[in-house]
Each structure stands twice: as C-alpha cells, then as structure tokens.
Amino acid sequence: xxxxxxxxxxxxxxxxxxxxxxxxxxxxxxxxxxxxxxxxxxxxxxxxxxxxxxxxxxxxxxxxxxxxxxxxxxxxxxxxxxxxxxxxxxxxxxxxxxxxxxxxxxxxxxxxxxx
Numbered sequence: 350x351x352x353x354x355x356x357x358x359x360x361x362x363x364x365x366x367x368x369x370x371x372x373x374x375x376x377x378x379x380x381x382x383x384x385x386x387x388x389x390x391x392x393x394x395x396x397x398x399x400x401x402x403x404x405x406x407x408x409x410x411x412x413x414x415x416x417x418x419x420x421x422x423x424x425x426x427x428x429x430x431x432x433x434x435x436x437x438x439x440x441x442x443x444x445x446x447x448x449x450x451x452x453x454x455x456x457x458x459x460x461x462x463x464x
Contacts (some may be wrong), residue, residue, distance in 0.1 A: 372423065374398035388417045389423040396423075 370385040375395040377384035386396030392403065392412040399404055402414065415422055429452075433439045439453035447464040 372396045372420075374401050376401045376404075387417055389420075391415065391422075394424055 368383065369386075370383070372386040372389070374382070374384040374386045377398060384398045384401075386398055388397040388402050389395070390397065390409070390412050391414070391433055392409065393405075395405075397414070400421060405412070405414075416427045416440060431441045433441050433453035436453050436455050439455050441451045441453050443452050443454065443461075444450070445452055445457065445461040445464050448461065450461075
C-alpha cells in the first residue's frame with residue numbers, strides 16, 4: 350500500500366511540476382503534462398519521453414529516432430519544420446520571390462530554377 354501511495358505521489362509531482370525542460374515530450378505536452386523528452390524523431394519532428402516512445406515505435410517502426418547523445422541534431426522546440434506537400438521527406442526552407450511560394454530544395458531545383 351505504501352509503495353502504491355508513494356508512486357501515486359511521485360506521478361502527481363511530475364504532472365504538476367514547474368520544471369522547465371530544454372525539450373518537452375510532444376504527446377505529453379498535448380495532454381498538458383510537463384515531461385522531459387529524451388528522444389527526437391526526425392521523421393515526425395516530435396519529441397518523446399520513454400513512455401511515449403514505446404507507443405511511437407509500435408506505430409512507426411521505421412522512423413529514425415535520436416537519443417540524448419545526438420541532441421545537437423534535434424530541432425529546437427518553437428522551430429517549425431514544415432514538410433513539402435510534393436516531397437514529404439523534404440523540409441520547406443526556401444522562398445521563390447517571383448511566385449511568392451515557399452518550397453523545398455527539390456522543388457526549387459525542379460520548378461523554380463529560372464525564377
């Protein structure tokens with residue numbers, strides 16, 4: 350009984366925590382929980398804690414997930430990474446001024462080279 354009470358208390362402390370993390374788990378953040386992320390999925394551009402990563406891997410077995418040892422490769426929260434509609438693996442980084450259109454590097458090469 351005491352161990353259940355202790356675990357329940359620890360869980361409630363984590364949920365109500367005022368700690369500021371460098372990276373917050375994306376699914377937990379959606380549920381208004383403050384959980385530190387230990388992983389980053391390059392394909393989803395999402396951050397994950399241990400619990401959420403387990404569910405992520407059940408759905409997305411082939412995704413590339415980086416751990417804390419590769420934190421320098423993680424995208425920063427607040428940085429918006431938008432995937433190209435025509436090339437989902439590519440991130441939109443460029444602006445074609447002539448067409449007033451944001452595009453990925455591949456779109457720029459194929460469709461906006463002469464602009």
